[in-house]
Amino acid sequence: MGECKLRQRCDCERDLMKIGLVSPYDYTHPGGVTEHIRQLGTWLRQLGHDVRTFAPSSRRDAEIDTPDFYRIGRVFSLPANDSVARITLSFHMARRVADILESERFDVLHFHEPFMPALPLTLLPMSHAPHVATFHAFAKSNLGYYYGRPILKQYLKHIDASIAVSPPARDFVQHYFPRLEPRVIPNGIDVERFRPGQTPIHHLRDNCVNVLFVGRLEKRKGLPDLLRAYEYLQQRVPRSRLIVVGDGPMRGKLDSFVSSHRLENVVMAGYVPDQVLPRYYSSADIACFPATGGESFGLVLLEAMAAGLPVVATEIPGYMSVVEAGTDSVTVRPKSPGELGLALTVLARDAMLRRRLGEAAQAKAQRFSWREVAVQVIEVYQEAREASRAAGDKEPEQSVHHSLPSVG
Structure with a gap:
């Protein structure tokens, strides 16, 4: 011995x-x-x-x-x-x-x-x-x-x-x-850090369906497409909210779009400290990542999946190496705000589908x-x-x- x-x-x-x-x-x-x-x-x-x-x-x-x-x-x-x-x-x-x-x-x-x-x-x-x-x-x-x-x-x-x-x-x-x-x-991914059930942001938990984006506000992240998709969603699901976490060079243009199109319930959270970020995931019902390209992987997708969220993502190579459409996510073509809006609307209206995709996403995240x-x-x-x-x-x-x- x-x-x-x-x-x-x-x-x-x-x-x-x-x-x-x-x-x-x-x-x-x-x-x-x-x-x-x-x-x-x-x-x-x-x-x-x-x-x-x-x-x-x-x-x-x-x-x-x-x-x-x-x-x-x-x-x-x-x-x-x-x-x-x-x-x-x-x-x-x-x-x-x-x-x-x-x-x-x-x-x-x-x-x-x-x-x-x-x-x-x-x-x-x-x-x-x-x-x-x-x-x-x-x-x-x-x-x-x-x-x-x-x-x-x-x-x-x-x-x-x-x-x-x-x-x-x-x-x-x-x-x-x-x-x-x-x-x-x-x-x-630190699966424990992003586990579901953490204390949500108080003013974001009501009867609204919350759509969350996390990332740098720059061209390749597809934020203009997300705002147009959210406009489509809000017309069909009035009790919805878009939460944008992150900062970057497009912030001014995005604020102007929200104002000129009179979009309601858009929360531009800006930079969020690392210790607070998991609470934003716990405040969301859907995570959306509409990048147009240039992504090798998609770490934020994994964060959302570890939090048990259904993901709506664009069909770019880096993202498709993480998600499986129909199993843990809904995917759309990049630069297609109409498809994106429809996908968000389908999920916003179907809590059972959100739950099924979210559970599969959380299970997959454990492998990472x-x-x-x-x-x-x-x-x-x-x-x-x-x-x-x-x-x-x-x-x-x-x-x-x-x-x-x-x-x-």
């Missing part, structure tokens, strides 16, 4: 790692990739690993300004994929990065969007640790990949294993870099729990370490002392 316990303990010590998570994006600005990295780091720590995060940051934040976070580079805003990418363009960070790498001696570095300037592209060739790359993006095309391919191909040799968050994200990056063979591991996702990511870390050792083209690593407390 003692030998068995010793073997189990040794296995745990061998598997625990010091991991660096690298993000190109402003860590204090809300976004899907940033949230993914935050949650992944949290769950890796819960599983016993030692985690550090590298990212640019536009402001100081007590929540992230800890010894586990390295603030690297000044933030600039650039248009990208019908959105805005907040990244650092400073390449004058090599000395500091080198000092950190020498001090930390990571077992694995995990790069998110590794071909984004400038932080990932600085770290990749400097680090001698095994490297994992996760690709999050999906779009019709990428001019940076297209024109930068001759240069970016040189960075492929620094990637030991890769992940894509969905089949569309995998196909997108393979179109430009066929040598990559990413394993598809989806975004995760962060614990399950983190375990899959750790498997890729181990594959990267094995690939790096087999290649033999990196400096041997010094072992880092990762051990569990002694037993008995």
Whole structure:
């Protein structure tokens, strides 16, 4: 028995790692990739690993300004994929990065969007640790990949294993870099955080059917289509309400549309703190996500599903990798406000259908729990370490002392 316990303990010590998570994006600005990295780091720590995060940051934040976070580079805003990418363009960070790498001696570095300037592209060739790359993006095309391919191909040799968050994200990056063979591991969801039955927002719980949108107010999210669809719904189900959670560059245009079309019961909630967001899901009857494209996955769909809500979503590749029409959702063609309005009306009038779809959605969301996702990511870390050792083209690593407390 003692030998068995010793073997189990040794296995745990061998598997625990010091991991660096690298993000190109402003860590204090809300976004899907940033949230993914935050949650992944949290769950890796819960599983016993030692985690550090590298990212640019536009402001100081007590929540992230800890010894586990390295603030690297000044933030600039650039248009990208019908959105805005907040990244650092400073390449004058090599000395500091080198000092950190020498001090930390990571077992694995995990790069998110590794071909984004400038932080990932600085770290990749400097680090001698095994490297994992996760690709999050999906779009019709990428001019940076297209024109930068001759240069970016040189960075492929620094990637030991890769992940894509969905089949569309995998196909997108393979179109430009066929040598990559990413394993598809989806975004995760904290199913406990978004569980049904939480305290709703008091003034939103009445006899109205609440339709909820959560996301950045930008072109690709399809908000004008949602407002037109809601206008259709309100004419047929007067006791309905639209709740829009999020902020962004389209806020003024959306407010003007609501005013000029005299839409009633539209709540523009703006930015909502993370701890309050689950209460908005608990206040809703239907979740609606009418994006026109450019979505690789659809994390907000998972949040709604974990909350037990029926989802109305557009038939874009990233969303269709999450939902199943007729089972846990109703789907419509993108840029089709008429279809969207009809789908919302059908659900608003049929509580039994809402309940059936919502129950199926909640059951599916359990498969995306962060614990399950983190375990899959750790498997890729181990594959990267094995690939790096087999290649033999990196400096041997010094072992880092990762051990569990002694037993008995």
